[in-house]
Amino acid sequence: MTNTTQSFQWGDIALSQVAYVDGIPHATRQAIGEWLEYADSQKAVDNLLDRNPHIEHYSTPLNLRAVDGKMRDVSVYHPIGFLLIVMESGQPKALACKVAVAEFVWHFAGPHGADTKERNAYLKEIERLTDRIAGARNAMVYRQLVRMIEYYCHLAAWPQPDLTLRTTEIDQLPLPLGEQTPALPGKGV
Structure with a gap:
């Protein structure tokens, strides 16, 4: 674990300040608020957390180096905490995320069709x-x-x-244009 943050991107989620705790990216309140596109990102997330104190269970306090070079105590949020904050938000990105989670749950756990x-x-x-x-x-x-x-x-x-x-020979079929065959041990590129 370092005393600095870095940017993080996964799909449509781009966070400006993430610290890794046990190899897991934990986002700052500032980064979460920026991603949700709040005008005052830190204050907006602080307000959400005030109304939903259970989310603090998914935070970890860290002593991080700020932009001014000084060390500051900061809470960073596990991906579950990030998602819980997003679920409490009414911002457009949050609404799209809620729909995506609902579709995911429906697809993998929903009773649609087959017994x-x-x-x-x-x-x-x-x-x-x-x-x-x-x-x-x-x-x-x-x-x-x-x-x-x-x-x-x-x-x-x-x-x-x-x-x-599942194939026995990786190069048995031609790949569609634009894809390259990965090099295999013992085979030429």
Whole structure:
């Protein structure tokens, strides 16, 4: 753990001040408020925290070097604390984040369509199809198997597997334009 902050980016989340605690990025109130686009970022987040003191459970006090070079005690927030602060905000970015979380929960935990027996059948079919991909030598057959896997993943509300890990030869099929084949140990680039 260092006494300085750094910027952090993950997808659409860009934070100006993050300190790593046990390898986990913890954001300052200032950075969270800036990301939420508050005019007075620190004060706005302080107000949210005053109304929701339970969020402090997800903070860690650190002694960090400020812009002026002086050391200051600062609370930094674990990603769960960051998300809880965002959930309490009414800013446009917060609303978009709330929708994304709700869609994520619906997709992976929502009761939409398949019961457990059907879902297990879909998952078995996904497994069977991924086994077939390992032996596919024809690009048309390979693409059809991929489409079938996508279909069953959708029915089961399950994430699509990384099919590149299922093939026996990484270079058996040409990659679409713009992608490069990763170098393998013992193989030329």
